[in-house]
Amino acid sequence: MEKKGKIITAAGAGAAAVALGVLALTLGRGRDTVPTPNEIIMTTTEAPTEISYEIPSDWEKKYGYVPSEEGYTPRTMSLLRYNKDIAGWLSLDNTVIHNPIVLDPGDIKAGDPFYGPAGYGSNEYYLDHDLYRNQVFYGTVFADYRNVFGSDESEHTENLILYGHAMYDGTMMGDLRKYHLNSAFYGSNAFIKVSSNYRDYDYVIFSYLVTPGNYDDTDFHYWNMEQIDNEEDFNFYIDQCRKKQMLDTGVDMRFGDKLLTLSTCYNDDDNTRFIVVARLLREGEVAGDLSTVQHTEAYNKAHEEKPAE
DSSP states (O other): OOOOSOOOOTTOOOHHHHHTHHHHHHHOOOOTTSOOHHHHHHHHTSOGGGOOOOOOTTHHHHHOOOOOTTOOOHHHHHHTTTOTTEEEEEEOTTSSOEEEEEEOOOOBOTTBTTTBSSOBOTTTGGGSBOTTSOBOSSOOOEEOTTOOOSSOGGGSOSEEEEEOOBOTTSTBTGGGHHHHHOGGGGGGOOEEEEEOSSOEEEEEEEEEEEEEOSGGGOSOOGGGOSOOOSHHHHHHHHHHHHHHBSSOOOBOOOTTOOEEEEEEEEETTTTEEEEEEEEEOOTTOBTTBGGGSOBOHHHHHHTOOOOOO
């Protein structure tokens, strides 16, 4: 069940990154020439006909980039102007979480021409670098370096794990705190939209919980479970999420469901993490409409409407 790999305590670069979140958003940018996050959102939500971008002919030589026959979305084409690691977009309604996603590149050797003079371990670089590779407190929302989330859905890892800081102003993944601060928030905000570079996907949240972020403090090493390709591992993951859950959502889970895990800091003193776990919508389920989502028999029975007396 346990996979070999580096221990990951991502999204927890320390109390300073959280406490200085708002200040970092104001002071963190190192170049006057790069666009602001709002400018990116405006650019990437324009009509496709307004976006004109050709991928440089030397990208394959420089970065090992190979164009997909599936074709990039217009937003991806725009974001590739800024960073070759672009992997998609994360969006949650009624929050300020509307962020580009980058794929962590794994180990980076010192002196890399793209990433700069310093060396980094896996799942480290984007903890304190923004989309333009400026060193900043708030970092970037990033996917685990072992995740596969490309054009071929058959190759996607079973559990897409995204990391981001819990900034006080709600940015990155800070607004996830709305779930554990107000249990009623889930009822109208149970869905997450994640876009790859090729298409959009809708997920329904089935659990959110606090769990240790240290390897020795728990046997639930969610950060090493991006590939859940057997039923035993799947059931272990789901059982752990349900045991620790802050709210019983009753969402039905079955082996074969594609998962999404959002991970952010909860308490720096004990190195705990707050994670939100969701599954890809099944056929017939509609984003935004919880009544279409399949729930467990036990949940349905417990929530049956009693006939009027």
